[in-house]
Amino acid sequence: MSNTFQLEIVTPSRLIVQEAAEEAQIPGASGYMGILPGHAPLITELAVGVITYRTNSTAHTLSVAWGFAEALPDKVTILAETAERPQEIDVPRAQKAKERAEQRLKSNDPELDYTRAEGALQRAETRLNVAQSAGKEK
Amino acid sequence: MPNILDIRRRIRSVINTRQITKAMKTVSAAKLRRAQEAALAARPYAQMLTNVLKSLISRADVYDPVTGEPFHPLLVERPEKTVLLIVVTGDKGLAGAFNTNILRMASRFLQSKLEENIDLECIGRKGRDFMRRRYPTAPQRPDEALKNSATENEATENEQTAVSLAQRETEPAPPRAGRVQITGEYVGVLGKVDHNFANTLSQKLIGRYTRGEIDAVYILFNEFKSVLAQRLVAERLLPIKEIGEIDVQMAEEPTQEERQKRIEAAKSTGVGMRRADISAVDEAASTFARSPVDYIYEQPPRQLFEGILPKYVAIQIFRALLESIAAEHAARMTAMDAATSNASDMIDSLTLAMNRARQAKITKEIIEIVSGAAAAQ
Numbered sequence: 001m002s003n004t005f006q007l008e009i010v011t012p013s014r015l016i017v018q019e020a021a022e023e024a025q026i027p028g029a030s031g032y033m034g035i036l037p038g039h040a041p042l043i044t045e046l047a048v049g050v051i052t053y054r055t056n057s058t059a060h061t062l063s064v065a066w067g068f069a070e071a072l073p074d075k076v077t078i079l080a081e082t083a084e085r086p087q088e089i090d091v092p093r094a095q096k097a098k099e100r101a102e103q104r105l106k107s108n109d110p111e112l113d114y115t116r117a118e119g120a121l122q123r124a125e126t127r128l129n130v131a132q133s134a135g136k137e138k
Numbered sequence: 139m140p141n142i143l144d145i146r147r148r149i150r151s152v153i154n155t156r157q158i159t160k161a162m163k164t165v166s167a168a169k170l171r172r173a174q175e176a177a178l179a180a181r182p183y184a185q186m187l188t189n190v191l192k193s194l195i196s197r198a199d200v201y202d203p204v205t206g207e208p209f210h211p212l213l214v215e216r217p218e219k220t221v222l223l224i225v226v227t228g229d230k231g232l233a234g235a236f237n238t239n240i241l242r243m244a245s246r247f248l249q250s251k252l253e254e255n256i257d258l259e260c261i262g263r264k265g266r267d268f269m270r271r272r273y274p275t276a277p278q279r280p281d282e283a284l285k286n287s288a289t290e291n292e293a294t295e296n297e298q299t300a301v302s303l304a305q306r307e308t309e310p311a312p313p314r315a316g317r318v319q320i321t322g323e324y325v326g327v328l329g330k331v332d333h334n335f336a337n338t339l340s341q342k343l344i345g346r347y348t349r350g351e352i353d354a355v356y357i358l359f360n361e362f363k364s365v366l367a368q369r370l371v372a373e374r375l376l377p378i379k380e381i382g383e384i385d386v387q388m389a390e391e392p393t394q395e396e397r398q399k400r401i402e403a404a405k406s407t408g409v410g411m412r413r414a415d416i417s418a419v420d421e422a423a424s425t426f427a428r429s430p431v432d433y434i435y436e437q438p439p440r441q442l443f444e445g446i447l448p449k450y451v452a453i454q455i456f457r458a459l460l461e462s463i464a465a466e467h468a469a470r471m472t473a474m475d476a477a478t479s480n481a482s483d484m485i486d487s488l489t490l491a492m493n494r495a496r497q498a499k500i501t502k503e504i505i506e507i508v509s510g511a512a513a514a515q
Contacts, residue, residue: 010182011183011333012184012336012453012456013332028436029436043434079186079187079190
């Protein structure tokens with residue numbers, strides 16, 4: 001059996017990744033999971049988080065917010081609502097979004113939609129993390 | 139006798155106009171190409187989403203085994219008392235009959251639903267202006283006003299709208315401003331349409347639908363498969379009748395004459411008329427979640443299904459927007475092509491008139507000289 005699988009990451013606006021990968025880590029809704037070639041067929045929902053995958057021993061990271069993934073022995077397809085490579089992340093905007101979400105969480109407003117604010121905070125933090133980790137590699 | 143100088147001035151002005159229309163045509167053709175690509179790029183996602191939903195239907199106990207009734211509220215049909223109509227027009231004019239046709243069809247749609255209350259959501263400046271002149275705007279809840287302004291500047295994944303749904307359910311809906319009322323308008327979103335906008339809008343619709351404020355959602359837009367294959371359609375977004383099936387309620391095909399004009403415009407700008415080759419993209423997408431194996435579902439199928447269904451609505455809206463944008467550019471390209479050739483015709487006939495006038499003047503002068511010479515002899 002080959003030691004790679006075809007990895008595709010699709011968003012509503014484009015096909016962002018289409019490569020042969022050796023390994024991928026995806027943020028499943030019930031926890032991160034590592035996928036190697038020959039994985040049993042699986043469908044999962046994705047949470048907000050970071051996708052890491054390896055091609056030719058180089059690691060790549062992407063931030064994703066909501067989506068789902070299908071794993072087959074020779075192919076992994078990820079549908080994500082938004083997926084961004086580190087260099088595409090708008091850091092100031094993510095920073096602002098983070099501050100806004102934090103403020104809202106602190107505000108003690110009884111009308112606050114907690115899950116939503118939390119989600120926003122998570123998305124912003126993931127983006128910042130991904131952007132920073134890529135900055136270190138350079 | 140027409141003045142040669144005047145005619146010359148007119149010719150010059152028409153030439154200037156032709157230059158402008160020609161430039162606009164070229165720009166529209168370029169934008170059309172980009173819009174087509176965007177519409178194409180959205181296909182795999184839509185296709186895969188549909189596939190997952192379809193494969194989940196059989197496993198997720200979506201339908202009641204005894205009565206066949208669906209469990210999920212978005213699938214349940216109920217009597218239409220209040221209908222929501224999304225009208226997608228353009229932000230700008232000079233696109234021939236593009237906006238007029240859509241609005242005429244919207245009026246026809248409204249005519250066909252005289253018994254029901256109608257809420258309007260207008261996307262595009264032209265449609266908004268048209269509807270505003272006719273129908274009152276619904277009183278907005280404070281949080282929805284926030285939502286609208288959020289979509290206009292930056293809808294950062296809907297972060298502005300942190301109001302709990304539970305809270306809203308207890309509030310009664312505000313009284314209607316009229317049988318037909320405008321509940322939302324979105325101007326300036328068509329320039330760079332993104333999935334977030336479609337997502338935000340679909341969340342608003344789904345929220346209102348599940349709260350029972352509206353019983354059906356229709357979207358009226360110009361469908362665009364290629365330069366040749368276009369039509370106006372009204373599709374029903376909610377309730378979802380069958381996943382993967384587009385529920386067309388009303389359609390209007392273009393006339394033969396319009397079609398002919400489109401062919402000419404496309405030829406002269408070099409825009410491909412046929413549908414782009416999407417079979418490869420579609421084929422890859424269509425295998426998604428379709429393998430004849432038993433999948434391991436990380437979450438219960440039901441939960442997956444319920445998570446994905448709202449996204450399905452969003453992607454439908456997204457597709458409608460992308461197609462409408464492509465259609466608008468195509469319409470503008472056609473209109474500008476017609477304007478350019480009209481200008482050329484006009485220049486030809488004016489040049490002819492000018493030459494005639496000049497010839498007449500020369501002949502007259504010769505006659506004067508000849509008869510003057512004859513008199514002197």
